[in-house]
Amino acid sequence: MKAVIFTKYGSQDVLQLAEIEKPAPQADEVLVKIAATAVNPADNHLLSGMLRFSSGLLKPKNQIPGSDIAGRVEAVGRNVTGFQVGDAVFGDISGHGRGGFAEYVAVPESALALKPANISFAEAAAVPMTAVTALQGLRDQGHLQAGQQVLINGASGGVGTFAVQIARALGGEVTAVVSTHKIEMARSLGASHTVDYTQEDFTQTGQQYDLVFDTVGNHSVAACRRALKPAGHFVTTTFLPTLLILGPWISFRDGQKMVNMMAKPNRQDLLFLKSLLETGQVVAVIDRCYGLDEVPQALRYLQEGHAKGKVIVSIS
Numbered sequence: 001m002k003a004v005i006f007t008k009y010g011s012q013d014v015l016q017l018a019e020i021e022k023p024a025p026q027a028d029e030v031l032v033k034i035a036a037t038a039v040n041p042a043d044n045h046l047l048s049g050m051l052r053f054s055s056g057l058l059k060p061k062n063q064i065p066g067s068d069i070a071g072r073v074e075a076v077g078r079n080v081t082g083f084q085v086g087d088a089v090f091g092d093i094s095g096h097g098r099g100g101f102a103e104y105v106a107v108p109e110s111a112l113a114l115k116p117a118n119i120s121f122a123e124a125a126a127v128p129m130t131a132v133t134a135l136q137g138l139r140d141q142g143h144l145q146a147g148q149q150v151l152i153n154g155a156s157g158g159v160g161t162f163a164v165q166i167a168r169a170l171g172g173e174v175t176a177v178v179s180t181h182k183i184e185m186a187r188s189l190g191a192s193h194t195v196d197y198t199q200e201d202f203t204q205t206g207q208q209y210d211l212v213f214d215t216v217g218n219h220s221v222a223a224c225r226r227a228l229k230p231a232g233h234f235v236t237t238t239f240l241p242t243l244l245i246l247g248p249w250i251s252f253r254d255g256q257k258m259v260n261m262m263a264k265p266n267r268q269d270l271l272f273l274k275s276l277l278e279t280g281q282v283v284a285v286i287d288r289c290y291g292l293d294e295v296p297q298a299l300r301y302l303q304e305g306h307a308k309g310k311v312i313v314s315i316s
């Protein structure tokens, strides 16, 4: 099969399109013929060696990156009970050695869910990592309640486009922070208010929110606090080192909760998102599609930091 592999850390230039052996599923695994995969900032972090403490200190332990997959079940191991050959599935395989930038991957059935029938493979591949991150950030870390005011910083990217829609589905009143030419999109996804970050700084407007969900990490902890109500929550998908110390202190002293979050892929949340996709409450916004031989270009484009929704790689 064809796969995009890397054997050393570096820029996107270390990626090579290679012909390698097609995997065979173990007893509890499903072999998926991948139709589409998405690129994520985490793929660029993986390539650069930023994750080397888990991905291999000197060189990558697993040679095929790619976490989000959508495709059809080609074969199942003898202990697999939840899927049959031919089922359309999607999932985040980052906890199982990755391998999404390939024609086939064998993964435990626990990583997968049936694809919503009303969306394409490309749309399904856009969902797992970013939408689960948005869901867990808003619901589990941010404790978003119906009727609350939530601001989403970076509302036009992979995580942000899902966050706007999920916040709305959970009953929040959404303010989206975007650049001028993405205001219309944010409104069409369900934002009631927008802040154009090229004109205005949301931490300086005097407006305060029950929840600030941040996917950019471009403001200090002190600045973000100004945008929080007295018992408000701040959740960032990026990493603000000062929060490690200031977060617990602020919580103890003033009652505001401010955290760096790390999403945990799981099938229950994927099924929750599947129901939102089936009812049309959430849709995948796709910016561009690349081919498998164009994964380096897809990752470079994502790294520029201006994607409008998700960047997809179509495989079969």
Ligand SMILES: NC(=O)c1ccc[n+]([C@@H]2O[C@H](COP(=O)([O-])OP(=O)(O)OC[C@H]3O[C@@H](n4cnc5c(N)ncnc54)[C@H](OP(=O)(O)O)[C@@H]3O)[C@@H](O)[C@H]2O)c1
Residues within 6 Å of the ligand: 040, 041, 042, 129, 130, 133, 153, 154, 155, 156, 157, 158, 159, 160, 177, 178, 179, 180, 182, 197, 215, 216, 218, 236, 237, 238, 261, 262, 263, 264, 302, 305, 306, 307, 308, 309
């Ligand atoms: N912690 C976790 O578990 C987890 C999981 C997934 C992702 N992440 C992280 O979350 C972050 C976002 O991921 P992503 O997939 O959403 O990235 P992305 O798709 O690359 O985000 C790009 C978007 O950010 C917007 N943006 C850039 N600068 C901005 C600013 N100053 N203010 C507001 N919006 C701005 C861009 O809009 P313009 O083009 O208009 O500038 C663009 O639409 C990344 O750091 C990623 O590593 C963490």
